[in-house]
Amino acid sequence: MAEPLVLGIETSCDETGVALVRGNELLVDAVASSMEEHARYGGIIPEVASRAHLEAMIPTIQRAIGEADIDLSEVDAIAVTAGPGLVGPLTIGASAAKALAIGLNKPLYGVNHVIGHACVDQLVDGPLPERAMALVVSGGHSSLLMVNDIATDVTELGSTLDDAAGEAFDKVGRLLGLPYPGGPHIDRLAREGDPAAIRFPRGLTAAKDQAKHAYDFSFSGLKTAVARWVEARTDAGQPIPVHDVAASFAEAVADVLAAKTIAACHKHDVDTLVIGGGFSANSQLREMAAKRCAEAGIDLRIPPIRYCTDNGAMIAALGSAVVAAGVAPSSLDIPVDSSMPLTTITV
Ligand code: KG4
Numbered sequence: 510m511a512e513p514l515v516l517g518i519e520t521s522c523d524e525t526g527v528a529l530v531r532g533n534e535l536l537v538d539a540v541a542s543s544m545e546e547h548a549r550y551g552g553i554i555p556e557v558a559s560r561a562h563l564e565a566m567i568p569t570i571q572r573a574i575g576e577a578d579i580d581l582s583e584v585d586a587i588a589v590t591a592g593p594g595l596v597g598p599l600t601i602g603a604s605a606a607k608a609l610a611i612g613l614n615k616p617l618y619g620v621n622h623v624i625g626h627a628c629v630d631q632l633v634d635g636p637l638p639e640r641a642m643a644l645v646v647s648g649g650h651s652s653l654l655m656v657n658d659i660a661t662d663v664t665e666l667g668s669t670l671d672d673a674a675g676e677a678f679d680k681v682g683r684l685l686g687l688p689y690p691g692g693p694h695i696d697r698l699a700r701e702g703d704p705a706a707i708r709f710p711r712g713l714t715a716a717k718d719q720a721k722h723a724y725d726f727s728f729s730g731l732k733t734a735v736a737r738w739v740e741a742r743t744d745a746g747q748p749i750p751v752h753d754v755a756a757s758f759a760e761a762v763a764d765v766l767a768a769k770t771i772a773a774c775h776k777h778d779v780d781t782l783v784i785g786g787g788f789s790a791n792s793q794l795r796e797m798a799a800k801r802c803a804e805a806g807i808d809l810r811i812p813p814i815r816y817c818t819d820n821g822a823m824i825a826a827l828g829s830a831v832v833a834a835g836v837a838p839s840s841l842d843i844p845v846d847s848s849m850p851l852t853t854i855t856v
């Protein structure tokens with residue numbers, strides 16, 4: 510018998526994603542983004558994002574089933590992001606998913622967005638081994654997860670205490686006068702700069718932080734250090750070497766992420782690392798992780814970037830994994846949870 514066909518819906522931030530997955534096979538991944546509208550405001554306005562999801566939801570579902578050439582009645586289960594994310598946008602996706610579940614008389618699974626970022630890798634690189642480490646980095650999250658079983662057993666080893674990695678890049682981008690989102694621009698500038706030009710601080714890496722925050726991240730001190738450095742230069746009437754500032758800043762972020770993640774792999778005796786989330790596009794992190802994982806004998810899995818940004822495939826993938834694991838469906842009155850714990854895989 511064919512494996513169940515799972516329709517996944519993602520609306521936690523600014524991407525309306527709808528995808529169909531059977532087993533670990535992705536049939537279609539349709540995404541509509543309201544990013545251009547947000548770029549005008551220099552950040553995501555939840556109300557604007559909610560309205561965009563409401564408008565894009567049905568057309569995106571129709572596009573997905575049209576492209577996969579299936580009938581909605583063939584869908585066996587509906588998976589939807591229940592959190593974490595923005596409450597308004599999450600509510601639009603959850604409402605659509607509930608309507609589909611009741612209309613089609615099929616089970617509903619409310620799933621965790623951040624765990625979806627790790628799970629999507631199964632569609633590309635095949636099933637995860639029994640134990641794997643996952644680093645999920647984006648504009649909204651920087652989390653280190655110990656994945657014992659992606660459908661049933663995930664623990665959070667650490668997360669950012671302040672800014673997410675992408676958020677720190679965007680803030681430093683703003684102070685360097687770059688367009689929003691600044692992350693990709695800093696990445697580009699950094700490639701032509703000297704990463705050793707300026708020694709910026711590595712947050713939470715001091716010996717005193719090892720006991721409580723071995724696997725937590727903090728990027729706000731780094732961001733302030735960059736701001737101070739730029740300010741001092743400006744006050745002295747000197748030009749800002751933007752390439753070197755970008756390269757040294759990017760080096761500090763990648764260094765901390767890679768060092769803590771690899772230390773966690775050693776500590777937990779894990780030899781597979783998945784990196785997901787929109788920030789995994791960052792070249793400095795990719796290069797550093799590739800080099801250090803190779804040295805440490807860790808198998809590094811990073812899905813192509815279109816699966817790292819928010820999309821429906823990650824939610825359909827996690828839905829498919831929980832259905833395969835025999836996890837009980839969610840009830841039709843589940844809420845959405847903007848700060849859903851990362852140990853909660855389904856609600
Ligand atoms: O996953 P994503 O698309 O949206 C969130 O869920 O946040 O991640 C976008 C974040 C933004 O902060 C963006 O600036 C950052 O990831 N980003 C990058 C790069 N590409 C995206 N940061 C640094 N280098 C990049 N190449």
Ligand code: ZN
Nearest residue numbers: 626647786819
């Ligand atoms: Zn995300």
